[in-house]
Structures are given as structure tokens and as C-alpha cells.
Amino acid sequence: MPGLTTYPPFPEDIPTCPLIVVDYQLVRAGNEEEINKLWKAATELGFWYLRNHGVEEIDDMFEMGHETMALPLDEKLKFDEKGASFGYKVPGVMILDDNGTRDVTEYINVSKDDALAWPAVVHRTYPSTVNEHQENV
Structure with missing residues (x-):
């Protein structure tokens, strides 16, 4: 949505x-x-x-989130992994109950494998805003 x-x-x-x-x-x-x-x-x-x-490193995590969510929608959609839980997700992609109620949450989910292997790419790539902060988060 x-x-x-x-x-x-x-x-x-x-x-x-x-x-x-x-x-x-x-x-x-x-x-x-x-x-x-x-x-x-x-x-x-x-x-x-x-x-x-x-644990001040959390500030970098929040900054990464704010920068990533501030990207234009067309840029974020480049990282939408259809059918996978990782990558960018628009609000409304998740069905929450039997009535078909959809979520209102926009998010990007980074694979643990990708985060731990950084800078190597294991499964997928992420927006530059994520990559710029990976070393500190």
C-alpha cells in the first residue's frame, strides 16, 4: 500500500x-x-x-534503516525478493489473519548469511544504504 x-x-x-x-x-x-x-x-x-x-552501534542500525526507507520506492523495489522473506517488502504484502487483513509495515530483511559473510554476497544484494553500514552493524 x-x-x-x-x-x-x-x-x-x-x-x-x-x-x-x-x-x-x-x-x-x-x-x-x-x-x-x-x-x-x-x-x-x-x-x-x-x-x-x-551498545552505541545501534545508532548505525537505525541510521541505516532511516536511509534505506527514505529511498525512492522504485529503488527499493529493485530489492523485492518475490516469494522470499528476505529483501524489501512493501506494506500489505503479508496476510495477517483468516479475514485477509494485510499488514501496514514496510521493511527490508537482510539474510543472516549475507550479514555474516559481508562483504561477500551469499544469497542476494541489498541497497547501497545497507552495504554502507554493514561493517558497523
């Missing part, structure tokens, strides 16, 4: 759960309160946000 500018509201009948924010620097420093917070998140919720983790 090229041109999609709005998203459906989150369903009200689906329960949500607030995630605990854990400060990794405090955990490493031995802060008992933060350690207990991490334990609770890990044993009760199973998920948590981790801040001050020192």
Missing part, C-alpha cells in the same frame, strides 16, 4: 504490560535495587528495557 500515512489504532481488547527500565551501569556497579529490578523483570515479565548498556 504505497502512500500509507496513517496506522490503525492499537486494539483496546489486547492487554498490554509496562516494561521495567533497568540501568545496566547501576547493575554493574552492584546497586542492589537495580539488580533486584533486573531479577524481577527477568523472572516475572521476561522482557525489559536496558539503558546505559554501552
Whole structure:
């Protein structure tokens, strides 16, 4: 669905759960309160946000995503791998339920084999915006 500018509201009948924010620097420093917070998140919720983790490389991943999604549609479509889960996908390509509801997500999926073998190409090629960031992500 090229041109999609709005998203459906989150369903009200689906329960949500607030995630605990854990400060990794405090955990490493031995802060008992933060350690207990991490334990609770890990044993009760199973998920948590981790801040001050020192993994700034994620910034490069987000930059790669923004640059890639900002490419003109005709450029992104060159990397559409019909019938495969990898490559570029336009919104609406995935059917979500038995009613035929389609997704609203545009994405590019990079094969793990291609990412690990970079700069060698194992399965497919990707936009230059992906290749420019591969070494750092």
C-alpha cells in the first residue's frame, strides 16, 4: 500500500504490560535495587528495557534503516525478493489473519548469511544504504 500515512489504532481488547527500565551501569556497579529490578523483570515479565548498556552501534542500525526507507520506492523495489522473506517488502504484502487483513509495515530483511559473510554476497544484494553500514552493524 504505497502512500500509507496513517496506522490503525492499537486494539483496546489486547492487554498490554509496562516494561521495567533497568540501568545496566547501576547493575554493574552492584546497586542492589537495580539488580533486584533486573531479577524481577527477568523472572516475572521476561522482557525489559536496558539503558546505559554501552551498545552505541545501534545508532548505525537505525541510521541505516532511516536511509534505506527514505529511498525512492522504485529503488527499493529493485530489492523485492518475490516469494522470499528476505529483501524489501512493501506494506500489505503479508496476510495477517483468516479475514485477509494485510499488514501496514514496510521493511527490508537482510539474510543472516549475507550479514555474516559481508562483504561477500551469499544469497542476494541489498541497497547501497545497507552495504554502507554493514561493517558497523
